[in-house]
Amino acid sequence: MTDSKHSPDRRKVIQLIGGAGAAAMVQMLPFGAGLARAAEKFTVGVIYVGSRDDFGYNQSHAQAAAYIKKLPGIEVVEEERVPETIDVEKTMEAMINEDGAQMIFATSFGYFNPYVLKMAKKYPNVRFAHCGGLWSKGMPTNIGSFFGYIDECEYLSGIAAAATSKSKKLGFVAAKPIPQVLRNINAFLLGARSVDPKATVSVIFTGDWSLPVKEAEAANSLIDQGVDVLTCHVDSPKVVIETAERRGIYSCGFHVNQAVLAPKGYLTGAEWEWKTPYVILVDNAESGKPMINFLRGGLREGFVKTSAFGPAVSPATRKISMAVKAKMLQDEFVIFKGPLRDNTGKTVIASGVALSQQNPVLESMNYLVDGVIGQI
Amino acid sequence: MSDASGGIAVGSLLLALLGGAMRVSTPFLFVSLGECITEKSGRINLGLEGTLVFGAMSGYGVAYLTGSPWLGILAAGGSGLLLGVMHGLLCSLPRVNDIAVGIAMMLFGTGLAFFLGKPLIQPVAPTLPSLVLGGWSSNTQIQEALRINVLLPIGIVLAFALRWAFVHTRWGLALRLVGDNAAAARALGYPVIPVRIAATAVGGFLAGIGGAFLSLYYPGSWNEGLSSGQGLMAVALVIFARWDPVRCALAALLFGAAGALGPALQSQGMTSGYYLFNAAPYVLTLILMSMSWSSGRSLAGAPGELSLVNR
């Protein structure tokens, strides 16, 4: 192990990972410890709530799992479509008892409480990496919760959307009004308003994470109302992106790159890059360091990334977007700063207050900012 | 048009309901017509949800492999036919309960579709073309509401044709006789069991096509969450429509329109209470049923041999 991986600047690591298509690069990764113990395999269990190839959230995790699978000394066992019931508890336990898993990636938010908490207490020698949860003091220390600040990419999508839109009406198809979703909607609106103060975002909640017909209905309703750029936060954006393309409007992707689904209208998108936290956590476990209990990162840390611009994004827009992105990469940009009002007129962030990305207040966001059409 | 202040544009809302009816009714229509034929023969096939899902998967797969959505439709119908024959044969064994086998077949069809459909979640298959009937209008919402799939008019014509055929053709008469009074049909020399198997097979064929509509037109994509119980609901609509194909079509359209209420209100800024708006089709169906049915009256139109309603 070298210490370079844990220095604050992770870009070097990201460059390494990014180029690791070649086996030679994998060898260059500082996995000395892992190689030395190659005889005894390190077994990692990964649990998904949906299908691994859903063009969305679960796929983003499956890509990371596929990546760590190729690392030497690592064995990966996977299970998909595991519901957030006693099923996931039993799956975790089965991975530990039947496969000898030493580390579990539980990738759905709802797995955390009570299932991961319960299993972590029962199996103190197994590490539990959970995506999206908020680890806090007093919880078992063999749990690590990791997540990405994808609202940064949503802000950049908002810039591209408002700059490209003709009607300045943007649409957002969302599953449920929960903090992670609201933060994305708000960031999308703020990005849009940064280039056009009159831009609005209309939001439709479908009520669940995977309801293709309802998602198509929501997309069509929004387009009927004059919306000409659509984005979404549901488990699989495939239907929304395809519907937008069929009806000849623009779209911004989410979770993974959906450009192939909308070659004409795809502007850009917010993508996860889970292999960064996966590698950090697995590496940490293999070298016997304590579990990182709270791990977060945005563009700068390489936890998220933006899709390449589509053909409809003008050079001028690209320039604005890239300038903001450069600032984000330098940690010089704040998305949520006062004065900020919600869409009922209440001040939610006072003037002069700037909430940096790491601020936990943002992880319990419960409002839609001014300019978002919709109630929660 | 409304703005953030929350006003609701009624005209726009009605158009949205019309659009919704045009977009989402087709699967309900085809499955309920198929089930109508099956139930007229005196059998009930609750497994059409599984047939619908399997049809969606096989239709998508064949359309993707051949490049032709029409071959996909045919494949969906064919696979539905096979599942129908299976149900028909099993239920012809003595002492085998058709409702129970239907529910087991629902699981089997869905499971098979999910299993075989794994590699089809990613690929993009060609979709069915649509008819643009709203070209005369400059209003894009009207144009969109009237952009309909060819299967919808086919289904509506089929509904009228079936209503006519049940009364005026030889096989329609035979079907109803078998369904109403098997002993009488047997006495008159009609082959009761083959008629029922055929009726279940045809029902499966139509349900398969209804499924292909989901994967090949709207929303036009395959994944495990594609059907949220449309097949089961369509079977229920047949009883709601009292075994009349034309009323099945009306019920399907009404159900589709009511389903558009939630998204349409939300797109105008009414996003609170969306769960309740989204339940509108179910509430509406329940209210209509309890208003129009009464305990004293027998179920007009119910096939006499049907186990679900005649106890």
Added chain:
Amino acid sequence: MSLLPLVAALFVTAVLFALFVASQGYPAFDALALVGKGAFGSTFAWQNTLSRAAPIMLTALCVALPARAGLLIIGGEGALALGGLAAAMVPVALAGWPVLLVQGLMALAGFVVGGGWIALSGWLRYKRGVNETISSLLLAYIGAAVFNFLVEGILRDPASLNKPSTAPIGDRYVIGAIPGMDVHWGLVWGVLVCIGAWWLMRHTVFGFAVGVAGGNPRAAQMVGLPVGRLMLMACFLGGGAAGLAGMLEVAAVHGDANADLMAGYGYAGILVSFAARHHPLGVMAGALLVGGIGASGSLLQRHLDLPDAATLVLQGMLFVSLLAFETLNRKGAQRV
């Protein structure tokens, strides 16, 4: 069910599943061995199976009891959800009260609300002639909507950030594991309720009257039985069992009420009840099979890379075979 059809069905299912798995390019014998191992092959497997079976035997009663009265109810999922929600409200209102009292009241709340929801179907059938199969299905969808509306609305615990839930019931009131086992007490509740239902239906005048009303309503009316009230009671008791399943899920598994209560147990119960010929003791065996297949699915995915739907295929094959082999049974056909 006598033994011959059961054995024949299990054998045919094994052969069909092996052929199917082989046709898809997976090792057939390994798959069969893993099903056995994952479901019943070790103490861990057994406990896994039993944990999954617990709620299903109760939701199966939601079909089995009304079926005695001649009604086909398929909306147990709605009763489970609303019963669970009602139960989750009890500790919130009565925080600090004695544990057993609160748990008892939770069970009562779940039972009454779940029972009332299904009784609504029975009432619509008796009073308005509305087909109870459809109305219970519609009510399941409506119940889910009401559940979500409340859990994501006024009953939402603001601290349940990204997974909207009601306030936690609190560690004190959680129903724990049976001593020495890794299965929660809900299993015992389920077994006791099944036995109670069997006793009620087979050994009491009430049960006999329900059976007569279900078997021949006209005759029942002629001998002066209150057919409508018997139907309502059968629906209420069935719905109550499903509501109790919801309460146990809340108290023993989730620790609050959230949308994942609706995990399909209500629908699994339909099949189990039919396979058991609506016999309250038979549903325990049926629930064990469903639980075992669920437990083994996990192993099939991890070791053979079979899709998760393999368990659905297996369940479908098993129940189709079980039902088809009823043809060998000498008893009469199922009524409902």
